[in-house]
Amino acid sequence: MTGSLTETAVLARGQKTRIWIEANLLGRLSPAVTLLAYLFLFVPIVVLVVYSFNASRSTVVWSGFTFAWYGEVFQDRGLRQALQVSVIIAFVSALVSTAIGALTALAIVRRRFPGRDALSTLLLAPMVLPEIVMAVALLVFMVALNITLGYFSMIVSHVLITVPFATLIVRAAAASLDKRLEEAAADLGADEWQIFWRVTFPLLLPPLVTAFLLAATLSFDNFVMSTFTSGVGTTPLPLRIYSMLKLGITPEINALGALMVLLNVFVVVVVMGRHLSLFLKR
Amino acid sequence: MAGAMQNRRGLIVTLLMLAPATVLIAVFLIVPMLIVLGYSFAGRDAYGGVVPGFTLDSYRELFQPLYVPIFWNSVKLAFWNTVLCVLTAYPIAYFIAFRAGRFAPVLLILMLIPFWIDFLIRISAWVVLMGRNGMINSVLTATVLDEPARMLGTYGAVLVGLVYAFLPSAVFPIYAALQPIDRALLEAGRDLGAGPLQNFRRVTLPLSMPGVMAACLFVFVPSMGVFAIPVLLGGGKSIIIGNLIVQLFLDFRNMPLGSAVSVVLLAFSSLGILLYMRALRRVELART
Numbered sequence: 001m002t003g004s005l006t007e008t009a010v011l012a013r014g015q016k017t018r019i020w021i022e023a024n025l026l027g028r029l030s031p032a033v034t035l036l037a038y039l040f041l042f043v044p045i046v047v048l049v050v051y052s053f054n055a056s057r058s059t060v061v062w063s064g065f066t067f068a069w070y071g072e073v074f075q076d077r078g079l080r081q082a083l084q085v086s087v088i089i090a091f092v093s094a095l096v097s098t099a100i101g102a103l104t105a106l107a108i109v110r111r112r113f114p115g116r117d118a119l120s121t122l123l124l125a126p127m128v129l130p131e132i133v134m135a136v137a138l139l140v141f142m143v144a145l146n147i148t149l150g151y152f153s154m155i156v157s158h159v160l161i162t163v164p165f166a167t168l169i170v171r172a173a174a175a176s177l178d179k180r181l182e183e184a185a186a187d188l189g190a191d192e193w194q195i196f197w198r199v200t201f202p203l204l205l206p207p208l209v210t211a212f213l214l215a216a217t218l219s220f221d222n223f224v225m226s227t228f229t230s231g232v233g234t235t236p237l238p239l240r241i242y243s244m245l246k247l248g249i250t251p252e253i254n255a256l257g258a259l260m261v262l263l264n265v266f267v268v269v270v271v272m273g274r275h276l277s278l279f280l281k282r
Numbered sequence: 283m284a285g286a287m288q289n290r291r292g293l294i295v296t297l298l299m300l301a302p303a304t305v306l307i308a309v310f311l312i313v314p315m316l317i318v319l320g321y322s323f324a325g326r327d328a329y330g331g332v333v334p335g336f337t338l339d340s341y342r343e344l345f346q347p348l349y350v351p352i353f354w355n356s357v358k359l360a361f362w363n364t365v366l367c368v369l370t371a372y373p374i375a376y377f378i379a380f381r382a383g384r385f386a387p388v389l390l391i392l393m394l395i396p397f398w399i400d401f402l403i404r405i406s407a408w409v410v411l412m413g414r415n416g417m418i419n420s421v422l423t424a425t426v427l428d429e430p431a432r433m434l435g436t437y438g439a440v441l442v443g444l445v446y447a448f449l450p451s452a453v454f455p456i457y458a459a460l461q462p463i464d465r466a467l468l469e470a471g472r473d474l475g476a477g478p479l480q481n482f483r484r485v486t487l488p489l490s491m492p493g494v495m496a497a498c499l500f501v502f503v504p505s506m507g508v509f510a511i512p513v514l515l516g517g518g519k520s521i522i523i524g525n526l527i528v529q530l531f532l533d534f535r536n537m538p539l540g541s542a543v544s545v546v547l548l549a550f551s552s553l554g555i556l557l558y559m560r561a562l563r564r565v566e567l568a569r570t
Binding site for chain 2: 033123143192223257
């Protein structure tokens with residue numbers, strides 16, 4: 001790229017500096033930074049997983065392999081209860097969120113109506129507004145209406161922040177759907193209802209599953225919304241983890257963390273890898 | 283006649299399809315935000331209850347020496363977090379887009395994984411690493427230090443936690459801007475005698491500016507509202523707007539003051555979004 005050695009030797013000093021910057025800054029720095037950044041991102045997670053099997057309570061000294069902490073995680077009643085709350089909330093809010101997202105996405109892609117662009121922008125608001133402000137606003141709203149905080153308020157808050165993601169995924173898929181298939185069905189005499197259930201819905205099923213899983217993961221991991229919208233007796237898992245962390249880190253948390261890492265990695269890699277690349281391209 | 287009926291039916295179907303999302307946004311986002319705005323101007327009784335009325339007391343209270351440092355600290359922390367994230371994310375995105383070749387999808391998926399791993403679990407990993415007897419300290423005391431360094435509870439620890447949490451959000455928008463750049467443009471630049479640096483400065487960087495700005499927005503705005511990182515890694519000492527909101531609402535039950543802080547945070551972020559959109563328009567204008 002910089003020419004042969006003899007050529008370089010003839011170059012003036014300023015030019016040499018420039019070539020050095022080019023070769024090193026762009027050529028070498030970007031792979032090095034990438035490598036370091038990936039280490040920075042993954043070493044803590046690997047350490048967490050490895051030390052969840054450590055027999056001693058220490059997080060440094062390795063004193064043998066054990067599954068004991070996992071046993072403790074499964075025996076902890078508070079954790080089990082929190083897990084149950086989180087699973088219920090994640091399931092219901094992902095279901096609602098996917099349904100709303102699908103309806104909205106299909107309307108935006110397939111139907112003409114005034115204010116379409118404005119609406120699709122407005123729908124993205126929960127993605128860019130600070131989550132804590134939306135959470136506070138919902139808390140104030142529920143208190144003002146005398147609604148007891150609990151499953152309902154938490155589900156509403158989770159639906160609110162997962163709907164934009166579900167909409168975007170279904171929208172990307174619906175836009176790339178071959179419209180002629182639906183037209184063919186119409187030509188063959190199918191009414192709108194039949195077209196939807198026999199043609200559109202089956203074709204959209206994979207992205208709908210992706211949207212559901214993404215929404216469920218986001219809800220399961222959500223911490224900020226739940227901090228403000230959960231009630232007495234409906235503490236979800238992240239809030240439970242937070243209060244455990246405030247008391248001090250224990251190997252039990254490492255084990256729980258390792259389990260959650262496993263679950264999240266599974267969802268991302270196995271089920272969504274393909275669809276997420278589609279989503280990212282948009 | 284039948285056509286008009288068809289039309290009206292179509293309109294009704296469209297409205298029904300849009301109704302759930304519209305109701306959701308209107309009832310559970312816009313109305314609650316308006317209530318917060320209203321509360322921020324309301325008075326307060328001795329027990330923290332909201333007294334209807336119009337007063338600027340809450341906003342005035344925010345200018346007290348108790349609160350000003352918190353705002354300043356938040357802006358500073360968010361600023362450094364943004365700078366560090368974008369400066370690190372750019373070479374990563376550049377590498378994935380231009381150099382990684384067939385490894386690009388793998389690197390992208392890897393970048394997604396920390397994004398989806400539970401936020402608190404990821405932060406807890408740093409609590410383990412940075413503790414007094416943690417892994418970093420045991421490496422340091424074995425090599426260069428005589429005594430374990432204090433990391434947890436410092437400003438630096440909070441910053442590391444923030445960068446750790448927000449780095450992926452900076453990589454994706456920059457990558458999305460770099461990836462579609464026409465490679466022919468770079469070749470044209472080279473044919474016209476531009477070196478890689480010139481090519482980068484004149485072609486790649488300007489074309490990726492919208493991505494860089496989006497990255498700034500995605501990092502700066504949410505990092506002011508974070509409250510778990512300052513508590514877990516900063517020992518609750520260098521607190522930011524997010525912590526203040528949590529304290530005012532959940533500990534002190536001071537809704538009017540909490541609402542005022544939320545409105546200020548919302549104003550900050552709206553300003554960020556506005557600046558982003560204006561800058562984006564300028565970039566697009568410059569390009570045409």
